[in-house]
Amino acid sequence: METVRYIVSRLLQSLFALFCIIAITFFIARLAPGGPFLDDKAVPEHLIKQMEVNYGLDKPLVVQFAKYLGKLVQGDLGPSFGNKGFTVNDIIAQGWPVSAVIGFLGLAIALALGIPVGIIAASRRNTNVDYTLMGVAMLGICLPTFVIGPLLGLFFGLKLDWFDVAGWENSSAWILASLTLGLYYAAYIARLTRGSMLDVLNQDYIRTARAKGVAPLKVLFKHAFRGGISPVVAYLGPALAGLIGGSFVVEQIFGLPGLGQHFVKAATNRDYWLINGTVTVIAVLILAMNLVVDLIQVWLDPRRKLKS
Amino acid sequence: MTTPPPISAVEHAAAEIERGSSLGRDAWYRLQKNKLAMISLWIFIIITIACMVVPFFPGIPNPNKTYPDLKSMDAFQSAVSKDGDKIFYLLGSDYLGRDIFSRILYGGRVSLGVGFLATLVSLTIGVIYGAVAGFIGGKLDSAMMRVVDILYALPFLIIVIILTTFFGNKLWLLFVCIGAVEWLTMSRIVRGQVLSLKNQEFVEAARSLGLSNWRIIIRHLIPNTVGPVIVYTTLTVPAVMRLEAILSFLGLGIQPPNSSWGSLIKEGADRMVSDQALLIYPSIVFAATLFALNFLGDGLRDALDPKTSKD
Numbered sequence: 171m172e173t174v175r176y177i178v179s180r181l182l183q184s185l186f187a188l189f190c191i192i193a194i195t196f197f198i199a200r201l202a203p204g205g206p207f208l209d210d211k212a213v214p215e216h217l218i219k220q221m222e223v224n225y226g227l228d229k230p231l232v233v234q235f236a237k238y239l240g241k242l243v244q245g246d247l248g249p250s251f252g253n254k255g256f257t258v259n260d261i262i263a264q265g266w267p268v269s270a271v272i273g274f275l276g277l278a279i280a281l282a283l284g285i286p287v288g289i290i291a292a293s294r295r296n297t298n299v300d301y302t303l304m305g306v307a308m309l310g311i312c313l314p315t316f317v318i319g320p321l322l323g324l325f326f327g328l329k330l331d332w333f334d335v336a337g338w339e340n341s342s343a344w345i346l347a348s349l350t351l352g353l354y355y356a357a358y359i360a361r362l363t364r365g366s367m368l369d370v371l372n373q374d375y376i377r378t379a380r381a382k383g384v385a386p387l388k389v390l391f392k393h394a395f396r397g398g399i400s401p402v403v404a405y406l407g408p409a410l411a412g413l414i415g416g417s418f419v420v421e422q423i424f425g426l427p428g429l430g431q432h433f434v435k436a437a438t439n440r441d442y443w444l445i446n447g448t449v450t451v452i453a454v455l456i457l458a459m460n461l462v463v464d465l466i467q468v469w470l471d472p473r474r475k476l477k478s
Numbered sequence: 479m480t481t482p483p484p485i486s487a488v489e490h491a492a493a494e495i496e497r498g499s500s501l502g503r504d505a506w507y508r509l510q511k512n513k514l515a516m517i518s519l520w521i522f523i524i525i526t527i528a529c530m531v532v533p534f535f536p537g538i539p540n541p542n543k544t545y546p547d548l549k550s551m552d553a554f555q556s557a558v559s560k561d562g563d564k565i566f567y568l569l570g571s572d573y574l575g576r577d578i579f580s581r582i583l584y585g586g587r588v589s590l591g592v593g594f595l596a597t598l599v600s601l602t603i604g605v606i607y608g609a610v611a612g613f614i615g616g617k618l619d620s621a622m623m624r625v626v627d628i629l630y631a632l633p634f635l636i637i638v639i640i641l642t643t644f645f646g647n648k649l650w651l652l653f654v655c656i657g658a659v660e661w662l663t664m665s666r667i668v669r670g671q672v673l674s675l676k677n678q679e680f681v682e683a684a685r686s687l688g689l690s691n692w693r694i695i696i697r698h699l700i701p702n703t704v705g706p707v708i709v710y711t712t713l714t715v716p717a718v719m720r721l722e723a724i725l726s727f728l729g730l731g732i733q734p735p736n737s738s739w740g741s742l743i744k745e746g747a748d749r750m751v752s753d754q755a756l757l758i759y760p761s762i763v764f765a766a767t768l769f770a771l772n773f774l775g776d777g778l779r780d781a782l783d784p785k786t787s788k789d
Contacts, residue, residue, distance in 0.1 A: 183624075187628040190628065195640065198640060199640070199644065202644030308769065308773070309765075312716070312765050312768040312769045312772060313761075313765050313768075314723055314724065314727075314740075314743075314768075315724075316723070316724065316727045316740075316743060316744065317743060317747075317761045317765065319747070320746075320747040320750050320757060321757075321761075323750075324750055324751075408630055411630075411634070412634070414636075415634065415635030415636055416635070418635065418636075418639075418728070419727060419728065434643075434729075434730070437639055437640055437643035438643050440644075445640065448636075449636060452636065
């Protein structure tokens with residue numbers, strides 16, 4: 171019962187947050203100078219007026235916002251100004267899988283690399299193993315994706331010829347792109363895991379477990395892991411938000427047709443509905459992820475008594 | 479029976495102890511013992527000074543001047559261009575004949591400048607927001623922290639992209655945009671500090687003297703949070719510089735022919751097959767700066783808070 175109430179209250183909070191995000195993007199976009207029909211060529215005033223009437227941009231902003239929300243609830247994200255003949259739904263349906271695959275693969279790589287490295291470093295604290303691993307992790311944090319990306323491309327793609335450096339058709343470009351994206355988060359997660367594992371390993375119940383003769387590996391994975399992993403789980407929400415944004419950059423590096431290219435173009439050309447649509451989809455994903463993360467955390471640490 | 483020491487000597491000793499060592503001096507002492515942090519500090523100082531001062535030296539070419547006849551020169555070469563400029567290329571020239579060394583220096587002024595100013599913006603917002611939330615407490619506190627939670631879930635990069643494209647590529651705007659999205663963690667840290675400070679006697683004393691809330695926050699609470707704030711500031715600067723570089727990489731930050739480290743790396747990445755120097759030199763300088771700042775931040779954390787050090 172308590173759990174259900176918690177989930178419902180968190181859902182309501184997320185919906186409210188979603189509404190805020192949609193409203194903020196909508197009004198920022200509309201209050202910014204410039205418009206979707208301003209071109210390099212001078213377009214006659216009356217044509218612009220006509221276009222605005224056609225797209226319903228002449229009505230008061232609040233009315234437009236209400237209409238937009240009404241359509242959004244029905245799953246209609248509106249037309250795209252910049253891509254004639256396409257709706258925002260079309261464009262997102264086309265670009266989203268690319269960004270999502272790279273983002274989630276990147277997250278998987280980050281977790282698969284970061285957590286073991288963090289645990290090993292923590293269990294070999296202040297040894298050369300620890301220093302080396304944390305040095306490499308720091309390298310991963312300091313080298314930006316757009317340095318790692320081209321370097322990886324240069325090395326694996328051109329020198330070793332293992333992967334294709336660009337192009338979506340060839341699935342190997344995914345791997346390189348996801349690796350590029352995931353390395354920073356792997357490094358961050360490794361540092362996070364090490365820190366929290368050390369915290370946990372210094373606690374009394376671990377000493378008790380060791381004192382009664384539990385095998386070291388069992389102490390590490392059975393007793394310490396659950397507590398030590400909690401900050402990493404908490405970080406998953408922000409990490410995913412960062413990964414989605416970061417995938418925009420990685421797509422640019424490897425020339426992948428994800429949402430990123432559309433989004434930057436849309437923002438530059440004031441393609442209002444495409445901007446709003448992209449932000450909405452991403453916000454839904456991130457809020458859902460945060461909800462899941464909260465629930466996992468409660469399961470990991472029941473002391474955190476579902477306080478809403 | 480020994481005679482007690484003269485009172486003046488006791489006072490003197492007491493004064494000595496009082497002067498003894500401040501928190502700051504202790505921290506500085508501990509920091510000096512941390513080799514990695516000190517090396518980082520020096521690397522950072524050298525890079526900063528080089529970017530600020532060296533461009534004024536004679537013999538440093540204009541970073542934006544192109545020499546079509548001096549394309550892709552190797553490092554350590556001097557050459558005379560058609561219009562009679564004598565140039566020494568310390569790191570070679572790029573695909574337009576521009577001096578890579580001087581472009582890196584000028585790019586560094588933008589990158590470091592954005593790093594510091596945007597951090598200052600985020601510092602100001604974060605510290606005041608966190609201190610107010612923590613000090614007032616109650617409903618206001620939980621509402622303010624809910625807002626932070628919601629903002630945490632936002633894809634920052636996307637918001638910054640929206641803000642910079644909508645309001646033009648002005649440099650000052652970049653500071654504000656980046657600063658405006660980077661204050662969240664700072665506000666949490668300061669709030670936590672203020673929560674643990676606000677029930678201590680010195681705050682009560684200040685209140686019983688009739689000081690206003692605002693004055694207590696500004697004069698008595700915020701100065702006491704300075705340790706964690708310094709540490710986190712040191713770690714915010716590289717984060718902000720990364721963000722600026724990403725924006726420049728996407729073509730939204732600094733506009734050509736001007737450069738920042740991000741836009742230089744972008745140029746290098748675009749031409750990495752033909753000329754790797756364009757990618758490698760700016761990347762090294764950029765990574766070295768971020769390295770230095772991150773290690774310095776870690777070192778400062780150990781120095782200012784010996785309890786949690788080594789973790």
